[in-house]
Amino acid sequence: MTTVEIAGKPAQEPARKSEKGNLAQRLNWLRAGVLGANDGIVSVAAIVVGVAGATTAQSTSTAQAAALAAGAAGLIGGAISMALGEYVSVSSQSDSQRALVAQERKRLADDPGREFERLKTAYLEQGISPETAQAVAEELTRKNALSAQLRTHYNIDEEEIVSPWHAALASALAFTVGAILPLLSILLFPAPVRLPLTFAVVLVALAVTGAVGAWIGGAKASRAATRVVLGGALALGATFLIGSLLGHSGIV
Template identity: 45%
Template sequence: MTTPETTPHSNEPHQSSETSKLNWLRAGVLGANDGIVSTALVLLSVIAAGSSRGAILTAGAAAVIAGAISMALGEYVSVSTQRDTERALIAKESAELRDFPEEEHEELVEILSDYGIPSHIAEDAARGIESNNPLSAHLRLELGIDGEDLTNPWAAAFSSAIAFILGAILPMLAALLTTPANGALVVTVVTILTLALTGFVSAKLSATHSGKAAIRLVIGGALGLAVSYGIGLLFGAAVA
């Protein structure tokens, strides 16, 4: 007999808190990836232009600060809009349950029936659900919203900024610990290896093919690095 600890689905994230945690982890990996790519592109273009060590590090630091602030502001605005929308939907659903209880009941029965539940069982199930917490049930089944776990714009902004900075650390260290003469090669190698790692991690978190995710990131990053290096060479030649 299968025990609860060894059931096939025992490790699946059915709880909303677990799903939310996975979403934050994925967002963190994506933020780190943005930090890696954008910082490396700036560094490589400045190195290719023939800039001094001080100018290279100054440009890199400016890219990290600007990128982290931009990520935080963008995430704050986006998540705030989502939170406002969720609150408006909750208020609307609450009013509908108060003013049109029978219509909302029929809607819940229809939703349950769409999952393949026989109509008479769906009717009883809907009554049972509504006797406990009808608003929560309608929010989850109709709108996919957890009224007790709304998105937090401040947490999203902070985590995005931190993830960006953490991702930018490796390209910055590569530029800091090398000379302008071989800086382009070192930054490129570090960036490619880091992108491969973030691709592997993001694939593991998403339970997808890790090789494909890493290859996509590496190819995209390599193309971006090549373009940035070429622009830096052209700019440096033009200034010279």
């Protein structure tokens, strides 16, 4: 059996595109995980640092109890919020994808000839010769007409529709992993060095997540890490200042 060529490339190109699509999807998941962890670090770190600033005049046990209560509340509430947001977002996306699949399946059932011409036209519009476009459209249609139409026109796969439950769980776990770090830091470090070490641990963690996120996106790691660290430092400084003011004012 001869190999059909498209613009000098073998017909296995759709398979390569599928592999690239799968890789892009995995990288998107990884990027979402890194961002979720980053949110967890900043959110809970800001909470516990603010509480620490407000309870500096109180006993160590009281300050730790307050930080634990506030940090745990921030962790749980943040994880649920992240999961809910991701569930709603991905549900909308998957519903749209399923609607496209159902629509394309109906079109193939009602008028397969017209759908074949649409597929061939899509290749012609890419500059492929009529003979090659005809051959490729025939081969792909014989293999899986629905898959060929979905990949060519919408760049989706019937079997790769994202589950909103998986997305929600991944988002919640990423946030939780990030949030645990500052919570443990503020609870486990000795009282005299608790705040500076928590600041240091949080900023290092943010530098790592910023660099990883930049690497995934193909951007410069040092610049991205610097932006994230500066933003995190600003958040920590602001919450600590506000907490300190509230603590010294007698409100807390």
